[in-house]
Amino acid sequence: MPDAIAYISRDTDGVLWKKTLEAALGPLDFRTLDKLGDKADIEVALAWKPPAGLIASFPNVKLIVSLGMGVDHLLADDKLPESVPITRIMDDGLVGQMSEYAIYWALRHHRDIDKYAASQRAKQWKVEDFVDTLHRRIGILGLGTIGQDTAKKFAALGFPTAGWSRTQKTLPGIETFHGADGLGRLLARSDILVNVLPLTRDTKGLLDARLFAALPKGAYLINMARGGHVMDDDLLAALDSGHLSGAALDVFNTEPLPPEHRYWTHPKVHVTPHIAGATNPRTASPGVIENIKNLRAGKPLINTVDAKTGY
CATH class of the missing domain: 3.40.50.720 (NAD(P)-binding Rossmann-like Domain)
Structure with missing residues (x-):
């Protein structure tokens, strides 16, 4: 046999x-x-x-x-x-790594670490305006095993946390949305958007110009799901216009990311080589x-x- x-x-x-x-x-x-x-x-x-x-x-x-x-x-x-x-x-190990990745980039953005790094290079003692944790709203796209773990950890840190899924789910301490109507409501209250959706026929290209426009001005994107969720030109346009303040990207439409791609050199983009969870x-x-x-x-x-x- x-x-x-x-x-x-x-x-x-x-x-x-x-x-x-x-x-x-x-x-x-x-x-x-x-x-x-x-x-x-x-x-x-x-x-x-x-x-x-x-x-x-x-x-x-x-x-x-x-x-x-x-x-x-x-x-x-x-x-x-x-x-x-x-x-x-x-x-469980991979799930933990993924939530660590999201929390790291969210905290780095939340506490203005890149701005302080620039001040250090310029030898400037400059204090940035502080945004209270209670006013930094986290949105999680996808409430599977990874999304739920990530949402719970953000909530434990004191961030107002919400999640979206295709069908209705309930999580203690997490505001939840579902379906087409719920997606718009989640986006409107997400200062930091974390994508952990599976890549399917319905979610391919979901992160497009219309979705970015539905986020608050100055929102930050963390994508650790799949590159196929993102319309690259739309994301770059949202970053260039100032509507989005930045993005941490671990996954890409083409991997390895081609050397000529703008993500490598864009001042508002952080690139990692698909290492959020191994x-x-x-x-x-x-x-x-x-x-x-x-x-x-x-x-x-x-x-x-x-x-x-x-x-």
């Missing part, structure tokens, strides 16, 4: 994943992208941005695991076998291990994905 596990990622060689899985499951036929062998042996595909059509070439694959909490990188492949279940990792096998593996056991025992899988909604 096919029982090989294929690790399909160009980012790392999979050694740590192999070690972690074997500690729980025993010796494995663990194969990497450059040493797949007979594809008919592959039962499970652990994948991050797999080459288009590759997973469909595994005739006996029974489980596809996204090595990220998002699955748009898988669903972009129109040859993905429809009958094979897709699951995603639920990684999958850690130590914290991400428990659900993967459980699903491999469940698959082989004929039990229901956890953390399954609906390919139609994209999450």
Whole structure:
């Protein structure tokens, strides 16, 4: 019977994943992208941005695991076998990293650190006007696992925090909005907007000129979801006009970000290379291990994905 596990990622060689899985499951036929062998042996595909059509070439694959909490990188492949279940990792470590990223950039903006850094370079002792935390409103786009964790941590710091989701959700201490009408209401009260939405047909290009115009003047954007959410020209125009005061961007429409892109040199943009949250096998593996056991025992899988909604 096919029982090989294929690790399909160009980012790392999979050694740590192999070690972690074997500690729980025993010796494995663990194969990497450059040493797949007979594809008919592959039962499970652990994948991050797999080459288009590759997973469909595994005739006996029974489980596809996204090595990220998002699955748009898988669903972009129109040859993905429809009958094979897709699951995603639920990684507490990654969730924590993402909220740290949002809080860092929000606090940096909130406390005018860039302005003080410029004053230091100019050897100027200059005190900036202080905005009280109670008057700096945080808006979170997306209230999945990462969005909820991020919202709760902002609220714990004393920021008036609200979140938006496609369908109605309730979070203690967090003002929540949903649907098309709710999006406009969230934007109108967001001085710092944090995007953690999944990338789907409905959310692609959502961060456009109309959305930026709905934010208060001087609002700040933190995008740590997907680059495909942002219409780049619209964001640059909003920054150039002064309507937005700045942006911290971790994800981009093209990655790596091309050297000629204006984001690299724009004075109001901070660029990081898709590092807001990195999958850690130590914290991400428990659900993967459980699903491999469940698959082989004929039990229901956890953390399954609906390919139609994209999450």
